[in-house]
Structures are given as structure tokens and as C-alpha cells.
Amino acid sequence: MNAKHAEAKDVVNSQNVDRAQNQSSAGHAKENFSPPPAGTQQAESALAADAATFAALGTLCTPGTPESDQTCVVAVLPAATRMRWWIELTPGLRALAIVAAVVAFGFLVNALAPVLTPFMFGAILSYIGAPIVAWLVRRGIPRAAGAVFVIFAIAAFMGGLVLVVAPLVSSEISRIAEALPALLSKIQDQWLPWLNATFGTAFSFDLTQLKTLAKDNAGAVSGISAKLAGSLQFGGQILLGLIVNLTLVPVVMFYLLRDWPQLIDGIDGMVPRSIRSTVRDLAREIDAVLSEFLRGQGTVMLALATYYCIALKVVGLEFALPVGLVTGLLVFIPYVGFGLGMMLGMLAALTQFTTPGPIIAVAAIFMIGQVLEGFVLVPYLVGDRIGLHPLAVIFSLMAFGQLFGFVGVLLALPASAALLVAMRLLRRELVAEAPKPA
Incomplete structure (x- = not known):
């Protein structure tokens, strides 16, 4: 018992133990603490030392009761200490917790979608x-x-x-x-x-x-x-x-x-200091990815609108301008812009032209535009910037559409890119924490 008490007292007397070490040893000191019998001068001085010990360790003791009823409870800890449960999780449990949080957040957003x-x-x-x-x-x-x-x-x-x-x-x-x-x-x-x-x-x-x-x-x-x-x-x-x-x-x-x-500063202040730098890095990377996505998507929309307007006008379609604008400006909704534009363009061609040549040319223009969008413009102007593989793009569109409907399709690519950034950051942390081979 005295050895256990001395161990806790030594923690307080040590001037070279930093705050992080004190926090990591809090649970160990709590388990090993047991005060001497009450009623003696030694016990009173020991209780005073114990109070200082657990104050330094971030715990609060309730002295003065029989040994069997002696309790030590966790007090209000600093933010870094309160996050020890997360830091001390194994990499697998940490990844599982992130996935569970993302899934729960997704279902919550789906339930509150109208609001x-x-x-x-x-x-x-x-x-x-x-x-x-x-x-x-x-x-x-x-x-x-x-x-x-x-x-x-x-x-x-x-x-x-x-x-x-x-x-x-x-x-x-x-x-x-x-x-x-x-x-x-x-x-x-x-x-x-x-x-x-x-x-x-x-x-x-x-x-x-x-x-x-x-x-x-x-x-x-x-x-x-x-x-x-x-x-x-x-x-x-x-x-x-x-x-x-x-x-x-x-x-x-x-x-x-x-x-x-003020909102950014408020959110930053709510993040515990122990992980604040990590969260800042994550936010900066996500902001960079989303900015690249918006710039790339805007460039794709402008390029396709210009292409459809000029190509349909060359063929001689009277409604080349509205069809081209609708098709180009709606490409940010995957497959909707192309589908609606081709339907309008083919109907206009069928009602205007009497020979199959111009009608086939209009259909070819939309086919070429789809190839340009899927294999040239989006991969080079959007995909490369956000780092998503084409298969990942297709899967994210289908998955987000199934889970969250039309809004999910709109947000599939930026949300997937942000999730990819988070996974990259988590991987870097796991690699940094992995023990080096002897």
C-alpha cells in the first residue's frame, strides 16, 4: 500500500514529467491509489499529497472516508486529456469509428433532407x-x-x-x-x-x-x-x-x-488542441480539393456549352443556342445534362430536317460531346484535380444517389473527394504511428 502511495507521490514531486505524461498515467495512478488508515498524522499528510497528486493527474479524490469506501473519480480534464480516448484507440478502431460517424451523419442528413x-x-x-x-x-x-x-x-x-x-x-x-x-x-x-x-x-x-x-x-x-x-x-x-x-x-x-x-474561428476554437493542427491540415486540404472541383467543373460546363452551340449551329439546327446552353450548363448534374440535351436536340432535328444526314450528324455531335466529357474534360479538368479514379466516380454517383437522392448525386463528387482527403490524412497518421522494425 505504501509503495502504491509513494508511486503517486513521486509523480507530483517529479519536475521533469510533462503534461502529456501526466495525462497518460492518470488511469494507472487511479488504479494503484489506496490511502493509509485515517486518523494519523501520516494519513493526513498522505491525503494532502494524494490530493495534489490527483489534481496534477487531472482527477479528483474524495478523502476522509473508510478505505473500503474511498473513491477517486475523473474530474473535469483539459481538452487534450478528454481526447485521450481517441488518441489511445487502435488504428482499426479509429478507422471504424470514423466510418460509423460518417454513416450516421449521412442517415441523419437523409432524414432531415427537406429541412x-x-x-x-x-x-x-x-x-x-x-x-x-x-x-x-x-x-x-x-x-x-x-x-x-x-x-x-x-x-x-x-x-x-x-x-x-x-x-x-x-x-x-x-x-x-x-x-x-x-x-x-x-x-x-x-x-x-x-x-x-x-x-x-x-x-x-x-x-x-x-x-x-x-x-x-x-x-x-x-x-x-x-x-x-x-x-x-x-x-x-x-x-x-x-x-x-x-x-x-x-x-x-x-x-x-x-x-x-467568426464561424471559422469558432469552429477552430471548439477543436481540442491535441488534434487542432491535424484538423486544420484536413480542412485546408478539403478546401483546396473543393476549390479545384468547382473551378474544374465550371471550365467543363463552359467548354461543353460552347462546343454544343457551335457544333449544332454548323449542322444547321435552328435551336442550337438553347439546346447547347441547356446541355452544357446542366452537365454538373451527371448524365442529366447530356440526356436532356440529346432529347431536345434530336426532337428538334427530327421536326426540322427531312433527310437522315443532318439527324445523324446531331446524334453524332452528342455522342462526341459525351466522349469528350467523360474521357477528356472531366478526367483532366476535374478528376485529376480531386484525385478520384473513374470507377470511384461512377460508384460514388450511384451510392450517393441511392442514399440521398437527387441532392446526393449533386454532392457525390465533392463529398467523395473530401472523404478521400480524410482517408489520406488518416493513412499518414497510421503510418507515422506504426512501430519501426528493430
């Missing part, structure tokens, strides 16, 4: 606009004014895009609806006989009902489209509806952009 959606979009737009606000602040503009400017700039850009693209798309839909009966007749009278004669097939179906339905609804669609296309208020109404339905988005953006430095 989190405006906050998520506000956070994404704030992350994009934060460098612009910082640039304005460096030039003497108040941060709140810079935040308001960025919000209005983003709203004006989206509103202008709607005002330009929406009337063109509406006009194309109206024309397709009017030309659809003639197109169906051409398919039934010319293309199906040629297909059956060339490939020995026996395709045949009655298109009378489809032609009647298209003819009956063409007038209604045309009238609606003409009204929408001829009204300058169409884009403004759409923009106003978005602002009304997503009022939280600009509100979230304003507070995030205005208080961005």
Missing part, C-alpha cells in the same frame, strides 16, 4: 461567394455590404439565365408539338418500312391515336408557349417564385458570408 436543403444550397453558394466577399473587404468595403452584393450578383446571373434560355426552350417545345403529327406520319410511312426491309424486322404499330392526341394538344401547348415566350415577365416570375419558396437560401447566405471569419 436541410435550403441550408445546404445556401452553404454551397456561400462557399463559392466567400472569396469574392474577402476580395471586397480587402478593398475597404464592409463585409455585410459585400455579402449583399454577392447575393444580388448570383440572383441576377440566375435570373438572366432564365430570361435568355426559358423563352427559347418554350418556343422549341411549341414547335415540336406542332410538328409532331407530321413526324409520326413520317415514321410510320417511311422509316418503319425502310427499317423492316433493311434489317428483316417486322415493326408495326398504329400511330393514329398518337397523332390525334398530338394534334389536339398542339394548340394548347403552342398557345401557352407563345404567351410565356412573349412575356418579359416570365423569367422574373420564375425568379420571384424561387426567392419566395427558398427565402431561407439568401438569408443563410447573408449570415454565412457576413460572419464567415
Whole structure:
């Protein structure tokens, strides 16, 4: 017993034992502590030494009770000490804890998706606009004014895009609806006989009902489209509806952009000092990866929009501009931009051209664009920057889409890139902690 007591007392008297060593020996001292019998001068001095010992070790003792009832409990420890449970985990358990936390967070986000959606979009737009606000602040503009400017700039850009693209798309839909009966007749009278004669097939179906339905609804669609296309208020109404339905988005953006430095400092202050440098390194690497992703994705969108507009115009497609813009600007939604653009382009080609040559050319343009996107632009402008293998890209898109729906598809690549950065950092720590061979 005295040996155990002396061991704890020696810890206090040692001036060369640093704080980290004291914290790591706290559990050992707690197990070995047992005070001498109460009621003697030796016991009183021992209890005083014990109190100092466990104060230094980060524990609190309750002296003065019989030996059998003597208890020592863990007191309020410093932040670094409270994180010892994490530091002392084995690498396997640490990795398992990270995976479990990520999965639990994912299911929580999925359950709260309707509530989190405006906050998520506000956070994404704030992350994009934060460098612009910082640039304005460096030039003497108040941060709140810079935040308001960025919000209005983003709203004006989206509103202008709607005002330009929406009337063109509406006009194309109206024309397709009017030309659809003639197109169906051409398919039934010319293309199906040629297909059956060339490939020995026996395709045949009655298109009378489809032609009647298209003819009956063409007038209604045309009238609606003409009204929408001829009204300058169409884009403004759409923009106003978005602002009304997503009022939280600009509100979230304003507070995030205005208080961005304070939020970063607050989050940094909440991180325990023992892992603060590691968390800072992780945040810097994730920020660099996400910045590269946004720049690369923006370059891909601009390049594809330019390609589709020029290529479709060369073929002679009348609606080359709206089809090209829609296809290029929606490529940030994987496969949606290409699918929607090809559908609109092929319908426009089928209703405009009477020979198969231009129609085949339009289809070839979209095929070449998809190859350029998947094998040239995205790998070199996005994939190489964020470090994801093509198979990892495909898997992340499918997995995030299955777990989190449409929002998951949007966030699949940046979230996967951030997870990859975290795994790289964890691997570096595990390699650094691995014992070196003798």
C-alpha cells in the first residue's frame, strides 16, 4: 500500500514529467491509489499529497472516508486529456469509428433532407461567394455590404439565365408539338418500312391515336408557349417564385458570408488542441480539393456549352443556342445534362430536317460531346484535380444517389473527394504511428 502511495507521490514531486505524461498515467495512478488508515498524522499528510497528486493527474479524490469506501473519480480534464480516448484507440478502431460517424451523419442528413436543403444550397453558394466577399473587404468595403452584393450578383446571373434560355426552350417545345403529327406520319410511312426491309424486322404499330392526341394538344401547348415566350415577365416570375419558396437560401447566405471569419474561428476554437493542427491540415486540404472541383467543373460546363452551340449551329439546327446552353450548363448534374440535351436536340432535328444526314450528324455531335466529357474534360479538368479514379466516380454517383437522392448525386463528387482527403490524412497518421522494425 505504501509503495502504491509513494508511486503517486513521486509523480507530483517529479519536475521533469510533462503534461502529456501526466495525462497518460492518470488511469494507472487511479488504479494503484489506496490511502493509509485515517486518523494519523501520516494519513493526513498522505491525503494532502494524494490530493495534489490527483489534481496534477487531472482527477479528483474524495478523502476522509473508510478505505473500503474511498473513491477517486475523473474530474473535469483539459481538452487534450478528454481526447485521450481517441488518441489511445487502435488504428482499426479509429478507422471504424470514423466510418460509423460518417454513416450516421449521412442517415441523419437523409432524414432531415427537406429541412436541410435550403441550408445546404445556401452553404454551397456561400462557399463559392466567400472569396469574392474577402476580395471586397480587402478593398475597404464592409463585409455585410459585400455579402449583399454577392447575393444580388448570383440572383441576377440566375435570373438572366432564365430570361435568355426559358423563352427559347418554350418556343422549341411549341414547335415540336406542332410538328409532331407530321413526324409520326413520317415514321410510320417511311422509316418503319425502310427499317423492316433493311434489317428483316417486322415493326408495326398504329400511330393514329398518337397523332390525334398530338394534334389536339398542339394548340394548347403552342398557345401557352407563345404567351410565356412573349412575356418579359416570365423569367422574373420564375425568379420571384424561387426567392419566395427558398427565402431561407439568401438569408443563410447573408449570415454565412457576413460572419464567415467568426464561424471559422469558432469552429477552430471548439477543436481540442491535441488534434487542432491535424484538423486544420484536413480542412485546408478539403478546401483546396473543393476549390479545384468547382473551378474544374465550371471550365467543363463552359467548354461543353460552347462546343454544343457551335457544333449544332454548323449542322444547321435552328435551336442550337438553347439546346447547347441547356446541355452544357446542366452537365454538373451527371448524365442529366447530356440526356436532356440529346432529347431536345434530336426532337428538334427530327421536326426540322427531312433527310437522315443532318439527324445523324446531331446524334453524332452528342455522342462526341459525351466522349469528350467523360474521357477528356472531366478526367483532366476535374478528376485529376480531386484525385478520384473513374470507377470511384461512377460508384460514388450511384451510392450517393441511392442514399440521398437527387441532392446526393449533386454532392457525390465533392463529398467523395473530401472523404478521400480524410482517408489520406488518416493513412499518414497510421503510418507515422506504426512501430519501426528493430
